[in-house]
Amino acid sequence: MAEEYVQSLARGLAVIRAFDAATPELTLSDVARKTELTRAAARRFLLTLVDLGYVRTDGRLFSLSPRVLELGYAYLSSLSLPEVALPHLERLVAEVHESASVSVLDDADVVYVARVPTTRIMRVTIAIGTRFPAHCTSMGRVLLAGLPPDELDAFLEGHPLERLTPRTVTSPVALRGELDRVRAQGWAMVDQELEEGLRSIAAPIRNRAGRAVAAVNLSSHASRTTLESARRDLLPPLLATAARIEADLHATSSREAMP
């Protein structure tokens, strides 16, 4: 397949990704450095992106234009899941006063596709598309627990389990045991394995064939919620929300319900 690979496309997409919240405006030299391209190559890609309307420039500084939204939103608008889930997330957040999210599995990460925050700290526009490692997040645990055995084996063999806090489970054997428990009980709780002070609880959203295609969670600060109170106060409304989202998804066509 090596001869099939279109390197120019890979490099051009890397140029788009060179822009981020911390550095929304870049010079030609910045882009060359961040993408490890020569200045001449970076210049060709930038001018092509300017020509296509994806990048703007004043001659010296380059920045992304609103047209790049076409690319990410082609995916989002093809998903019925965020649209189906959002009203249910809003109801859940109004009930329990904790932030709720829906994510899907992509390689070794969960990717947020819908989020309703309680606070103004992280807005929905920023949160969507955010990725976290699946092995140490509650949504990742329910999605990994729902994988067919051969896909779970491939995940555990192919991805080192990074330690993000002192509590992160990094042993494949221990993680497999935890996933067995999650699969049996139908939900996952993760206590400060992704970030100190962050507890979250998640439930799977299954398609009509019974496969976990997405997960919904509630996240809270450890100072506010004990493991016991999360289980007592957050789990029942979370499971009810997952059931409502599933029912609505199954009412749409099965093709649409697939993320």
Added chain:
Amino acid sequence: MAEEYVQSLARGLAVIRAFDAATPELTLSDVARKTELTRAAARRFLLTLVDLGYVRTDGRLFSLSPRVLELGYAYLSSLSLPEVALPHLERLVAEVHESASVSVLDDADVVYVARVPTTRIMRVTIAIGTRFPAHCTSMGRVLLAGLPPDELDAFLEGHPLERLTPRTVTSPVALRGELDRVRAQGWAMVDQELEEGLRSIAAPIRNRAGRAVAAVNLSSHASRTTLESARRDLLPPLLATAARIEADLHATSSREAMP
């Protein structure tokens, strides 16, 4: 610049855009037809995108993967505007019970970067990135009215004014007169020029240099809101909201406040 143009990048981005809400899953033949590429070329681009993680396939059907969100969100996360505007839009919608949006100008279109709907019909995740022609929308009118004279001339000379309803202003002379009025009064009202039954009213959001960098609007159905009631009931809270967003934007760094 012809020799500088990276055609493979342009074609690869066209392959991403071939997927949309109506056709989230495509065969190789579908992609070739939609992008006017040969099957061999379409296959090379698709396999490259699969390799990069932007496209998934079961061998026959192709679909976008959540990773494409990285591309659009690089732009959104670089904007402080949606984050600054959303709490103010929510307050406005709670007050007047009509949907509110913020958009920026991109070529001849307005592009939504934030939206708070009153109903469930169009959710924020779907709405963001939506484009409408600037000449027949209230947000477009305030943004066009805020252009420097040479840029407005270039717009009027470069873009035919498409008729979308019987009421759409399609004469450049008439539009220029309307833009003069909008500039003088500091807001725009558009009555069913984009779509029958849709009325909207918009105000500019100016940067510290006084240039209109974005617009905020309220849209309503003609059956619910007369031109008189829009002016009496919607305009004052809209102008107050625009002022609050401007104040917050100016409080952030001037670089960040630029969309």
